[in-house]
Amino acid sequence: MIKVTEDNQYVELTSPTILPKASGFLWNEKMMIHVNCRGYAVAQFMQPEPAKYSYAPNLEAKTFMQPEQPYYAHHPGRFVYIKDEESGELFSAPYEPVRKQADEYTFAVGKNDIHWRVVQDDICIEMSLRLPKEEVMELWRVRVTNLSSRKRKLSIYPYFTVGYMSWMNQSGSYVENLQSIVCSAITPYQKYQDYSKIKNYKDKTYLLAEHKPVSWEVNQESFEGEGGLHAPSALQADTLRGGDALYETPVAVLQYRLELDAGAEQEYRFVFGPAHDEEEIERIRQHYFLKKNENGQDGFTAAEQEYADYVAAGQGNIQIETPDGWLDNIVNHWLPRQMYYHGKTNRLSTDPQTRNYLQDNMGMSYIQPQIARAAFLTAMSQQQISGAMPDGIILHPDAELKYINQIPHTDHCIWLPVCLKTYLDETNDYSILEERVSFADSEQQASVLEHMNLAMRWLIHERDGRGLNYINQGDWCDPMNMVGYKGIGVSGWLTIATAYAFNVWADIAEQAGHAEVAGEFRQEATQTNAVANEYLWDGNWYARGITDDNVVFGVSTDVEGRIYINPQSWALMSGAADQEKREKLIRAVEEQLESPYGVEKLAPSFTSMREDVGRVTQKHPGSAENGAVYNHAAAFYIYSLYLVGEKERAYRLLRKMIPGPNAEDIIQRGQLPVFIPNYYRGAYRQFPRTAGRSSNLFNTGTIPWVYRCVIDGLFGLQGHPRGLLVRPQLPEDWNKASVTRLFRGAELHVNMEKDASVEAMEVYVDGQRIDGDMITDIQAGTTYDVLVKLPL
Numbered sequence: 001m002i003k004v005t006e007d008n009q010y011v012e013l014t015s016p017t018i019l020p021k022a023s024g025f026l027w028n029e030k031m032m033i034h035v036n037c038r039g040y041a042v043a044q045f046m047q048p049e050p051a052k053y054s055y056a057p058n059l060e061a062k063t064f065m066q067p068e069q070p071y072y073a074h075h076p077g078r079f080v081y082i083k084d085e086e087s088g089e090l091f092s093a094p095y096e097p098v099r100k101q102a103d104e105y106t107f108a109v110g111k112n113d114i115h116w117r118v119v120q121d122d123i124c125i126e127m128s129l130r131l132p133k134e135e136v137m138e139l140w141r142v143r144v145t146n147l148s149s150r151k152r153k154l155s156i157y158p159y160f161t162v163g164y165m166s167w168m169n170q171s172g173s174y175v176e177n178l179q180s181i182v183c184s185a186i187t188p189y190q191k192y193q194d195y196s197k198i199k200n201y202k203d204k205t206y207l208l209a210e211h212k213p214v215s216w217e218v219n220q221e222s223f224e225g226e227g228g229l230h231a232p233s234a235l236q237a238d239t240l241r242g243g244d245a246l247y248e249t250p251v252a253v254l255q256y257r258l259e260l261d262a263g264a265e266q267e268y269r270f271v272f273g274p275a276h277d278e279e280e281i282e283r284i285r286q287h288y289f290l291k292k293n294e295n296g297q298d299g300f301t302a303a304e305q306e307y308a309d310y311v312a313a314g315q316g317n318i319q320i321e322t323p324d325g326w327l328d329n330i331v332n333h334w335l336p337r338q339m340y341y342h343g344k345t346n347r348l349s350t351d352p353q354t355r356n357y358l359q360d361n362m363g364m365s366y367i368q369p370q371i372a373r374a375a376f377l378t379a380m381s382q383q384q385i386s387g388a389m390p391d392g393i394i395l396h397p398d399a400e401l402k403y404i405n406q407i408p409h410t411d412h413c414i415w416l417p418v419c420l421k422t423y424l425d426e427t428n429d430y431s432i433l434e435e436r437v438s439f440a441d442s443e444q445q446a447s448v449l450e451h452m453n454l455a456m457r458w459l460i461h462e463r464d465g466r467g468l469n470y471i472n473q474g475d476w477c478d479p480m481n482m483v484g485y486k487g488i489g490v491s492g493w494l495t496i497a498t499a500y501a502f503n504v505w506a507d508i509a510e511q512a513g514h515a516e517v518a519g520e521f522r523q524e525a526t527q528t529n530a531v532a533n534e535y536l537w538d539g540n541w542y543a544r545g546i547t548d549d550n551v552v553f554g555v556s557t558d559v560e561g562r563i564y565i566n567p568q569s570w571a572l573m574s575g576a577a578d579q580e581k582r583e584k585l586i587r588a589v590e591e592q593l594e595s596p597y598g599v600e601k602l603a604p605s606f607t608s609m610r611e612d613v614g615r616v617t618q619k620h621p622g623s624a625e626n627g628a629v630y631n632h633a634a635a636f637y638i639y640s641l642y643l644v645g646e647k648e649r650a651y652r653l654l655r656k657m658i659p660g661p662n663a664e665d666i667i668q669r670g671q672l673p674v675f676i677p678n679y680y681r682g683a684y685r686q687f688p689r690t691a692g693r694s695s696n697l698f699n700t701g702t703i704p705w706v707y708r709c710v711i712d713g714l715f716g717l718q719g720h721p722r723g724l725l726v727r728p729q730l731p732e733d734w735n736k737a738s739v740t741r742l743f744r745g746a747e748l749h750v751n752m753e754k755d756a757s758v759e760a761m762e763v764y765v766d767g768q769r770i771d772g773d774m775i776t777d778i779q780a781g782t783t784y785d786v787l788v789k790l791p792l
Contacts, residue, residue, distance in 0.1 A: 055163030314340025363704030387458030622683025642713025745780025
């Protein structure tokens, strides 16, 4: 059903029906496309805000990705109909819209391409999708091969969804001199001031063909006729009628007729995407199909290689070999790719949430730290002189804070030291603290050190008389919007997380030689932890918060939302939980929140609105923040378990994030192990039938935390100002593991082995045993062989 290819470059699925929503995604810094195994697709690009060129048949939201994306007959997609001209038999690739079961089927998700191989009645159709490095377009290859021993007469019909483009103005036709279907629209607008923006939009959608078609159809209704997409009436004729669309829903369908001898093949190439005008399409046609470069390649082939090189530049800094090959594959190949996507695209947003922007660039610290450094400086340049961080970071001159970023949240300051620490661990670039950065509301400049101090003191200031941090209309949990909108309610999680942020910042400041700052914030952390224990400890776990009406919630007396994972995780991180509390809260998490698919965000899930908590309680039980295995929060907990040495529990939950290899588990989740989704359905004890189902949404802050868990926790190869700490926490049933760790320009080949002859860990570098657990004097450009002997 699912396998990883021998070269580890692809994950393959051999059925379009067992995991009907299995998918992969490609991106560049201007666009993203998410395609599933059956040929359905969601694509968007930036101009500068998110826009579409392949639409649904009705008006739809286009501002953010949807979890658990629903698919339906007219969902946007990329398909090929194949008709046997002699028998009249019809099938489609990859599977939709005809839905005829193939004799052979493979859906293969790779790092820089996605392809299908479908065999029906000895006709093989291969489809592949790639992107250019920079331009907004899809690059498609369709190869037809006659596997039979006789000549075959066929028609193939590439079918690309255009959909309902605009209620103002939409049309489409075949433009012969471009060898392209061109569909045009006007983006709807109301304010005359917006015209100056929309007049330059890429409001055309084109399907550009390398080979001239026999015929075409641009009218969706005429193409379907009475047969619908399953058996379009237009395909009953010898050729398509060559129709256009005049304020009618357009489609892009081309027809090619071919005769293939036994064993012969024919390939077609297409470019699909948005354009501003026909002159732009002609430029694309010339570049991608007609002109050759110095290597004799046309632009299409050159772009494919350039994109492969672009994706390859996002390699992670560890390669592992363990007893768990499934873990090896996702850590070595897919986690860094997903982390790279987030860091390079900013989730295709011009105003990413501040917490997302900082955490995504925490991940870039492992891949391209110079990008992370610039991002931290950008974020701090938008800080107010009071120390407050904005709800979103503006990345484009025309951008403004939108949607959730217009709702005041109170957690953004804590992410500054938390995310900066990873950058410093990897690079030892403490000079960043001396960089001078301006403010959003003042021409005054201050060092990064001073910006950080202001952020920490803002957290101290934004508290009630008890010392608990206000929540306003949300903290890390966006939809917890009614706990403190009156200005009184507080966040238990944020209070505890603030103590952790203080401790992290104190460590950074101390390493940078600022002992007085370190002492100040260590004291603040101690006091904050004491406040948390006084007001938030419920006897076996920590409460989530206290409402505007002074009601403590996330406690044992609650029927729903009795326990939340985040306060427990961060209490382990901050040191609020002593040994006794640690044991109690870990037991409570195991008993109430752990499921076969990971640790749930809260339990029991809410089944009706709780008006003093907010819209989180209106979400379906077990979905998203209402009790899902919300992997971002689960990763916090796993990281906290590694911090306190709970290695078996940590690895068990880490492993639950990855689908498989058990077939039943994969089917229940409905996802390939090529990314970690933002959530798997929870409410396992309430609704076990749907528990574990993947959101199939790859936008998530989970990934840098998982990578951090693997590096700092599982393998314990964490950066330090003096070198590389070696403190592995391998599971008990692993006797050995190996890691290639790229670190500050050096390459370390680390072998970890259980050895009955040692009573405590021993570390050898190039054959010489070192004192302690710190590898020092690491030189860039040097390769080191490291042996770590661990007691049985």
